[in-house]
Amino acid sequence: xxxxxxxxxxxxxxxxxxxxxxxxxxxxxxxxxxxxxxxxxxxxxxxxxxxxxxxxxxxxxxxxxxxxxxxxxxxxxxxxxxxxxxxxxxxxxxxxxxxxxxxxxxxxxxxxxxxxxxxxxxxxxxxxxxxxxxxxxxxxxxxxxx
Numbered sequence: 001x002x003x004x005x006x007x008x009x010x011x012x013x014x015x016x017x018x019x020x021x022x023x024x025x026x027x028x029x030x031x032x033x034x035x036x037x038x039x040x041x042x043x044x045x046x047x048x049x050x051x052x053x054x055x056x057x058x059x060x061x062x063x064x065x066x067x068x069x070x071x072x073x074x075x076x077x078x079x080x081x082x083x084x085x086x087x088x089x090x091x092x093x094x095x096x097x098x099x100x101x102x103x104x105x106x107x108x109x110x111x112x113x114x115x116x117x118x119x120x121x122x123x124x125x126x127x128x129x130x131x132x133x134x135x136x137x138x139x140x141x142x143x144x145x146x
Contacts, residue, residue, distance in 0.1 A: 003051055003052055004018070004049060013092075013093040013094045013095055015095040016094075016096050016097070017096075017097045017099065018049050018050070018097070018098055018099070019049065019050040019059070019100075020047055020048060020049045020050060020098050020100045020101075021047050021048070021050065021057070021059040021060035021063065021100065021101045021103065022045040022046065022047030022060065022100055022103070023046050023047055023060050023072075023102075023103050023104070023105040024078065024102065024103070024104045024105065025104075025105050025107055026104075026123075027109070029123075029125075030125075031123035031125050032124050032125075033046060033122075034046075034121065034124055034129075034130070034133075035067065035068070035113070036118065036119045036120045036121070036122075037118060037119070037134075038115075038117060038119045039091070039117065040091060041132070042133060042134050043129075043130045043133050043134065043137065044133065044136065044137045045102075045134075045141075046064060046067060046121075047059075047060060048062075048066075056101035057075055057103075060072070060101075060103055060105065061075075064105070066114060067113065067114050068111050068112065068113060068114070068118065068121060069110070069111065069113075069114075070107045070108055070110065071108050072106070073106045073107060073108065074105070075104070075105055076104040076105075077102075078102040078104055079101075079143070079144075080099065080100065080101055080102075081098070081099075081100045081102060081136075081139070081140060081143075082097070082099040083097075086099075086139070088134075088136060098136065100136070
């Protein structure tokens with residue numbers, strides 16, 4: 001995250017193009033793991049931004065350890081999401097166009113949230129997803145689970 005903070009010192013809130021990785025994680029009932037983000041006050045797919053020199057796979061593995069203390073046992077690449085539909089403006093005014101690699105992940109299920117970025121996590125049935133999903137999460141899930 002220091003990389004993005006350093007960039008923001010140079011460019012302010014102007015739109016940045018940033019790489020990120022996310023993970024579709026399901027429990028044994030097929031329910032989807034979502035995390036409630038403290039910075040945006042909404043639910044989203046676990047993941048985060050790439051640090052310099054990382055691969056997409058390394059990014060999602062690191063983010064899941066940092067945010068949820070979980071270890072990935074397997075990753076299956078799903079898709080890349082990018083373009084104007086994946087623009088996001090954070091509450092502080094920072095603007096981002098994301099290039100996201102999405103994976104399906106199998107994990108060890110001992111989840112402990114960091115409580116800095118993530119307030120809580122929960123598994124949701126696809127029929128009963130929370131109403132306050134991030135727009136990015138809505139778009140990704142509608143493409144994967146139509």
